[in-house]
Amino acid sequence: MNADSLDGRLLFAIPKKGRLHEKCLSILAGADIQFRRHNRLDVCLVQNHNIALVFLPASDIPSFVGKGNVDLGITGHDVILEAQMQQHVTEALRLGFGKCSLQVQVPEAGPIKTVQDLAGKRVVTSFEVLSGEYFGQLDDKLNLTGDQKTKIEYVGGSVEAACALGLADGIVDLVESGDTMRAAGLHAIATVLETEAVLIKSTVPKHTEHSALIDLVTSRIAGVIAAGKYVFCQYNISRDKLAAATLVTPGRRAPTISPLEEENWVGVSTMVEKKKIAGIMDDLVKVGAEDILIFNLDNCRV
Numbered sequence: 001m002n003a004d005s006l007d008g009r010l011l012f013a014i015p016k017k018g019r020l021h022e023k024c025l026s027i028l029a030g031a032d033i034q035f036r037r038h039n040r041l042d043v044c045l046v047q048n049h050n051i052a053l054v055f056l057p058a059s060d061i062p063s064f065v066g067k068g069n070v071d072l073g074i075t076g077h078d079v080i081l082e083a084q085m086q087q088h089v090t091e092a093l094r095l096g097f098g099k100c101s102l103q104v105q106v107p108e109a110g111p112i113k114t115v116q117d118l119a120g121k122r123v124v125t126s127f128e129v130l131s132g133e134y135f136g137q138l139d140d141k142l143n144l145t146g147d148q149k150t151k152i153e154y155v156g157g158s159v160e161a162a163c164a165l166g167l168a169d170g171i172v173d174l175v176e177s178g179d180t181m182r183a184a185g186l187h188a189i190a191t192v193l194e195t196e197a198v199l200i201k202s203t204v205p206k207h208t209e210h211s212a213l214i215d216l217v218t219s220r221i222a223g224v225i226a227a228g229k230y231v232f233c234q235y236n237i238s239r240d241k242l243a244a245a246t247l248v249t250p251g252r253r254a255p256t257i258s259p260l261e262e263e264n265w266v267g268v269s270t271m272v273e274k275k276k277i278a279g280i281m282d283d284l285v286k287v288g289a290e291d292i293l294i295f296n297l298d299n300c301r302v
């Protein structure tokens, strides 16, 4: 493929590996963005839209989008702040995956119990900018100046090993389940920020002719995300209990209520959040609902 074949196409950056990669592929499939990626090629043309996908390291995506070289991208909220691109990109959608926290961690058995204890000592991280800002503010608050200031050192990976190797008194790293942190004998003493994957577009796009396609892709991806977040819930209930039942399932806008052939009975259809469904079904049974059915959504626009 040569650069000419990208001419006029909307460029959409996808993390080429790592934690966000697989989820991004399933979102593209759900949004019916079809492509065939040849082995090791990092650019590929979408077959059914005027789009080319660019597979890049997640950490490079904010600056490509922020500078307008790429029109759309998926990356972590943390990565945008670390790249200092928050003024240059707009977070069009939160995607609900890649959720984790950037935390200050220290050896569990050690003498350091608080970030104030750690201030002035050695901190190792892959998030130099965010850690620098965090400890810079703390140093200022504690009036630490010159050599007394916290020393932030960058490493590209395996941050959790730094304390055991004698390189650091504490680290700043991402935590999801906490397994990595616990296995390294560390525990968190502060949270710098919470993050998740986001769809981003340039604040000042170079290619304004793509704005309709950007809106279409955004709306399709929003549909895929909503379909993963909600389920469709349907049940029957007698009219006298309807008010109590609709308090349990108010729906996104309002529940759909249809009369049944049996007098005084109605069917109710509504969307509910997937993670709340067990409790909602318990509550529906308590208020007298019957024939409760739950359906997964393949896709939606809501």
Ligand SMILES: Nc1ncnc2c1ncn2[C@@H]1O[C@H](COP(=O)(O)OP(=O)(O)OP(=O)(O)O)[C@@H](O)[C@H]1O
Residues within 6 Å of the ligand: 017, 018, 019, 020, 057, 058, 059, 075, 076, 077, 078, 079, 097, 098, 099, 100, 174, 175, 176, 177, 195, 196, 197
């Ligand atoms: N454990 C995790 N749980 C959830 N999301 C994570 C986790 N680790 C990282 N992320 C998210 O994914 C983004 C990319 O992290 P990842 O470590 O996959 O990047 P990478 O360095 O490009 O990949 P690799 O580690 O394979 O080199 C992070 O900035 C964060 O937003």
Ligand SMILES: O=P(O)(O)OC[C@H]1O[C@H](OP(=O)(O)OP(=O)(O)O)[C@H](O)[C@@H]1O
Residues within 6 Å of the ligand: 019, 157, 158, 159, 160, 173, 174, 175, 176, 177, 178, 179, 180, 181
């Ligand atoms: O709390 P947990 O669920 O254990 O996840 C946290 C780990 O995940 C990330 O690293 P990753 O495994 O992506 O590898 P990396 O160290 O090479 O970035 C992060 O840097 C932590 O090490």
